[in-house]
Amino acid sequence: MNGWQNTIAIAGIHTGIGKTIASAVIAEAIDADYWKPVQAGVEERDAATVRTLITDGGSRVHPEAVVLQMPASPHTAAAAEGLEIDFQKFNRPETDKLLLVETAGGVHSPMGQTTTMADFIAHYHLPTLLVSRNYLGSINHTLMSIEVLRARGINILGLVMNGERNDSSETFIEQYGKVKIVARVPDFSELNRQLISDCAKGLREAFTTVATNI
Numbered sequence: 001m002n003g004w005q006n007t008i009a010i011a012g013i014h015t016g017i018g019k020t021i022a023s024a025v026i027a028e029a030i031d032a033d034y035w036k037p038v039q040a041g042v043e044e045r046d047a048a049t050v051r052t053l054i055t056d057g058g059s060r061v062h063p064e065a066v067v068l069q070m071p072a073s074p075h076t077a078a079a080a081e082g083l084e085i086d087f088q089k090f091n092r093p094e095t096d097k098l099l100l101v102e103t104a105g106g107v108h109s110p111m112g113q114t115t116t117m118a119d120f121i122a123h124y125h126l127p128t129l130l131v132s133r134n135y136l137g138s139i140n141h142t143l144m145s146i147e148v149l150r151a152r153g154i155n156i157l158g159l160v161m162n163g164e165r166n167d168s169s170e171t172f173i174e175q176y177g178k179v180k181i182v183a184r185v186p187d188f189s190e191l192n193r194q195l196i197s198d199c200a201k202g203l204r205e206a207f208t209t210v211a212t213n214i
Helices: 019-030 046-053 074-080 117-123 138-151 167-177 193-211
Strands: 007-012 033-035 038-040 066-068 099-106 128-133 156-162 181-185
Touching: 007 019, 007 117, 007 138, 019 033, 019 046, 019 099, 019 128, 019 156, 019 181, 019 193, 033 046, 038 074, 038 099, 046 193, 066 074, 099 117, 117 138, 128 138, 138 156, 138 167, 156 167, 167 181, 181 193
Parallel strands: 007 099, 007 128, 033 099, 038 066, 128 156, 156 181
Antiparallel strands: none
């Protein structure tokens, strides 16, 4: 694994699905570190968001490997700067804690000109929490994401659901996808460290159990 043990990927079924807030909750729940390898767009950096929302964020949130100016798909933003993203050259941040690695977009969103987020996860054999939420079309997006990850031999640790519950959709996903919903993260009307902390306390046992399976 090239030194990437004790690492969990936080992947999503789609763009804007809530991976960053879920990452903050998980990090706070089990005292994990956070890293987003590729950031496209600098006005709203996910690492900066997580840094403000977790305890000791200044030391537990690690600098991105690649920061791109354009808020677009990483391969597009990189091309605009004449860059090629090669995730095989990434170095895992040094930490004794479990590391959460947040990907960008969905599992088949591009990372480089010829690679996707799923390729990155598979290259480093990262066990993965898949973040989903309920909307029209989310069953399809979730099941397709599960198939993409499994086709690459990736260990799916479970689903993290964001937002409102939909029992019909979720039951179908769990049964057809043969995957378990391990935790739920609510939609927050506002974001601050206390709210993240309160949510994390209620999910600590669930995410601690997940962490023992990596």
